[in-house]
Structure formats: C-alpha cells, structure tokens
Amino acid sequence: MTDSPTTTAPDAAQDPSAGLAALAAPGAAGEDPLLSAARLADAGDELAGLRERFELPDGVVYLDGNSLGPLPRVVLPAVTELVRRQWGQDLITSWNVHDWWGLPGRVGDQLAGLIGAAEGQVMCGDSTSVQLFQAMTAACRLRPGRSTLLTDGVNFPSDQYLADSVGQLLGLRVVRLHPSELTAYLSEHGDQVAAVSFSLVDYRTGELFDAAGLTRATQAAGAVMVWDLCHAIGALPVALDEIGADLAVGCTYKYLNGGPGSPAFIYIAHRHQRHVQLPLTGWNGHREPFGLNGSYVPAESIEQARIGTPALLSMAALQAALAAFDGVGIDRVRAKSLALTQQVIEFADQRLARFGVEVVTPRRPELRGSQVSLRMPEAYQVCQALIERGVIGDFRAPDLLRLGFTPMYLSFTEVHQGMLTLAEILADGSYRQPRFAQRAAVT
Numbered sequence: 001m002t003d004s005p006t007t008t009a010p011d012a013a014q015d016p017s018a019g020l021a022a023l024a025a026p027g028a029a030g031e032d033p034l035l036s037a038a039r040l041a042d043a044g045d046e047l048a049g050l051r052e053r054f055e056l057p058d059g060v061v062y063l064d065g066n067s068l069g070p071l072p073r074v075v076l077p078a079v080t081e082l083v084r085r086q087w088g089q090d091l092i093t094s095w096n097v098h099d100w101w102g103l104p105g106r107v108g109d110q111l112a113g114l115i116g117a118a119e120g121q122v123m124c125g126d127s128t129s130v131q132l133f134q135a136m137t138a139a140c141r142l143r144p145g146r147s148t149l150l151t152d153g154v155n156f157p158s159d160q161y162l163a164d165s166v167g168q169l170l171g172l173r174v175v176r177l178h179p180s181e182l183t184a185y186l187s188e189h190g191d192q193v194a195a196v197s198f199s200l201v202d203y204r205t206g207e208l209f210d211a212a213g214l215t216r217a218t219q220a221a222g223a224v225m226v227w228d229l230c231h232a233i234g235a236l237p238v239a240l241d242e243i244g245a246d247l248a249v250g251c252t253y254k255y256l257n258g259g260p261g262s263p264a265f266i267y268i269a270h271r272h273q274r275h276v277q278l279p280l281t282g283w284n285g286h287r288e289p290f291g292l293n294g295s296y297v298p299a300e301s302i303e304q305a306r307i308g309t310p311a312l313l314s315m316a317a318l319q320a321a322l323a324a325f326d327g328v329g330i331d332r333v334r335a336k337s338l339a340l341t342q343q344v345i346e347f348a349d350q351r352l353a354r355f356g357v358e359v360v361t362p363r364r365p366e367l368r369g370s371q372v373s374l375r376m377p378e379a380y381q382v383c384q385a386l387i388e389r390g391v392i393g394d395f396r397a398p399d400l401l402r403l404g405f406t407p408m409y410l411s412f413t414e415v416h417q418g419m420l421t422l423a424e425i426l427a428d429g430s431y432r433q434p435r436f437a438q439r440a441a442v443t
C-alpha cells in the first residue's frame with residue numbers, strides 16, 4: 001500500500017467541460033471500468049442480502065450512516081409492541097413483568113459482544129457526552145496525585161470540552177496532543193499523567209488509531225486509558241478485553257442504527273469495578289436502589305454505571321436494531337467496509353483530483369475507519385447539492401465532505417453512482433447556486 005494517490009488526473013479545474021467529457025468516457029471504450037469493478041464486487045458480496053433488514057427510501061444513496069444509521073425494519077414492530085402492550089396495558093408493572101429494570105444491562109451485554117468485551121462490563125444509558133464525563137472523571141480518580149489529563153486537540157468537541165471540565169473540577173492540567181505524539185510525551189512526562197482520552201477513529205479524517213499500542217503505552221506510564229468508540233462500534237472489530245482496556249464509551253445511533261438520540265454506553269473493565277468512583281451518583285446505580293437511602297453506596301458490579309431512569313423507548317428501539325447484526329460477524333463487515341472505502345478513494349484519485357478534491361482519509365487500510373473524507377473548496381455547498389440529488393453525506397467544517405460506508409445496506413454499484421453524481425456536480429458547477437450556501441441549523 002502507498003500513501004500517495006495511485007493515479008494522477010490532469011488538472012481540469014479551470015475547464016469544467018473537459019471534466020464532463022472525462023466523466024462520460026473515462027478512458028476505455030465500453031462500460032466505465034470502475035462501474036464494471038463495482039458490479040463484480042456486488043456479484044461476490046456475501047452481505048448483499050442484509051439490505052432487506054433496513055427501510056431505505058428508493059433512489060437515495062445513504063452515505064451518512066456514520067452520523068445517523070437508517071431504520072432497521074424490526075424496530076417499528078418492537079417499539080409498537082412495547083408502547084401498546086407493555087406501557088399501554090401492563091403499565092408500571094412492566095418494570096418487573098417485562099423486566100424493564102434489567103434492560104440497560106441486557107443491552108449493555110449485547111453491545112459488549114460488538115466490542116470484544118465479556119458480559120458484565122458494559123452499561124447502556126444516557127448520552128456519549130455524559131458517559132465521557134463519567135469515564136474521564138473515574139479514570140483520573142483512579143490515579144490520585146497525578147496532575148495531567150491528556151486529550152486529542154482534534155478530538156470531537158464534547159470530548160475536549162468535557163476533558164476541560166473534568167480538569168477544572170479535579171484541579172488537573174489538560175494537555176492536548178495527537179495520538180501520534182503520545183509515546184514521546186509519555187517518555188518525558190508519563191509519571192504526571194493520570195488519564196488519556198482519545199477517540200479510536202478520528203471523526204473528521206476517519207483515521208483509525210492503534211487501540212492496543214496506545215493503551216499499552218498509557219498503562220506502561222501508570223495512567224488509565226479512556227476510549228471513545230463512537231466511530232468504531234459496529235463498523236470494525238474492537239477487542240477491549242484482549243487489549244486490556246480500562247474504560248470506554250460510545251454512541252449507538254451511528255453504525256448501530258439505534259435511532260436519533262439512542263442511548264450511549266460505558267465500558268468499565270471488571271478489574272476496575274471495585275475501585276472506580278463514578279461522579280454521577282444517581283439512584284439507579286445505588287447498591288439498593290429501592291432501599292431509598294439518603295446516602296450513596298455504589299453497586300459493586302457494572303450496575304453502578306446506571307444513573308437515573310433509563311430512556312426505555314429509545315433503549316428498546318436500540319435493542320431491536322441490534323438484531324440487524326444477527327449472524328453477520330464484524331470481520332465480514334470490516335472486509336466489505338474496507339473494499340467500499342477503497343473503491344471511493346480510487347474513484348476520488350482518478351476522477352475528482354482534477355476538481356481540487358483531496359482524500360484526507362488514510363489510504364492504508366489498517367489506518368482507516370469506515371468513512372472517506374474529501375477536502376474540497378465549498379464543501380458545504382457541494383454536500384447540499386449532493387443531498388438534493390439523493391446522495392446523502394455530511395459536511396464537517398471547514399472544508400470536508402464526509403462520506404460514511406455501512407456495509408450492511410450499501411452496494412458497490414450504488415456507491416459508484418453516488419460518486420458519479422458527486423463528479424457531475426463538481427464538473428457542472430451546479431453546487432454554486434446561492435441556495436446551497438444557506439446554512440441550516442444542523443450542518
């Protein structure tokens with residue numbers, strides 16, 4: 001593998017008509033070779049049948065499952081049953097009769113299976129931001145006397161804001177550095193570091209970091225590692241127990257298709273469960289929640305990671321959605337994901353470089369998650385124009401078009417069609433229409 005583009009294209013940025021001609025006849029006579037390759041890949045795709053598990057509107061190429069996964073078909077009947085029968089008929093008895101009380105732990109155990117964790121270490125609930133606060137605070141408290149919390153300066157904003165907040169509350173210095181700088185930093189200042197908090201996949205570039213190596217380096221310095229798995233869970237194999245992870249958090253509305261605002265999760269390794277001190281001491285995490293005592297005693301198990309009353313409907317939707325993974329196997333998901341992202345990188349190198357588009361996602365497969373981010377001028381406008389043409393990706397400021405690839409419902413041919421639409425928009429300049437520049441509340 002090389003880190004430079006495999007193919008160079010002539011610069012046609014000044015001459016859109018040359019770009020259009022190139023799109024129509026990209027070299028050889030007959031079928032577009034990239035389309036032929038896509039058709040071939042579809043013919044051998046073992047996961048093709050899984051698309052049936054999802055509701056997806058006709059004519060849409062959905063490249064935003066890394067932001068909000070689509071609706072798995074099983075969700076609506078499951079939630080309808082819960083609302084009609086359990087809530088509607090069985091009322092409050094459902095906490096016992098249908099074991100609503102145990103749902104956060106049961107879903108936690110299901111999530112554990114997707115991140116290489118044994119049961120009893122994952123609790124589902126609340127948002128990733130809340131769980132980041134829980135995990136970072138608990139991690140730092142495991143190392144009293146140490147002065148520093150490390151985070152990544154290009155980490156997702158919540159990760160950075162909450163690191164600052166934890167730093168203020170605990171009187172710690174917060175240092176921002178890129179994961180590639182960790183080892184050097186630890187060799188100088190490792191004895192001062194209480195905890196390190198990184199995302200496994202960079203939400204902007206799609207770079208995948210070395211979970212095992214960074215965890216090892218952190219622990220060798222005597223510090224505690226906190227992983228944010230938002231852009232990893234459901235997209236690639238994660239082996240938390242195998243790498244000896246400490247704490248981790250993640251969301252479930254991206255590659256797990258749990259629905260808008262579906263609850264997040266926290267992982268606390270068994271060996272830490274008797275020592276951690278989580279800051280949010282809600283009554284659900286008490287050793288005897290129904291003893292209704294005035295002072296807090298945490299449950300000894302992962303139950304201590306519960307906070308308040310769980311968002312039952314969202315959690316039930318998530319539980320149903322996880323059935324979309326039944327019998328699939330994350331290794332097969334990863335293999336197809338890499339093939340899809342490779343397809344897009346090749347397309348971009350061959351057909352989009354001429355429009356000033358740069359692939360910022362690493363080309364080496366072991367260094368990339370399940371997205372491809374393309375840097376380009378006027379990325380916001382291009383993204384809006386694409387959406388109007390039925391190809392849905394998203395924009396990340398200041399200049400990235402971010403495309404996510406979920407192998408369970410995407411075909412190689414439709415991804416090719418989506419990329420062709422992108423090339424057409426860039427070539428004909430239609431994205432320059434003023435309406436595409438108007439910013440919505442959510443970009």
Ligand SMILES: Cc1ncc(COP(=O)(O)O)c(C=O)c1O
Nearest residue numbers: 127128129156158199203230251
């Ligand atoms: C890497 C990462 N961390 C944290 C968050 C925040 O998640 P939430 O809005 O569920 O708190 C996100 C949201 O997209 C994210 O991508």
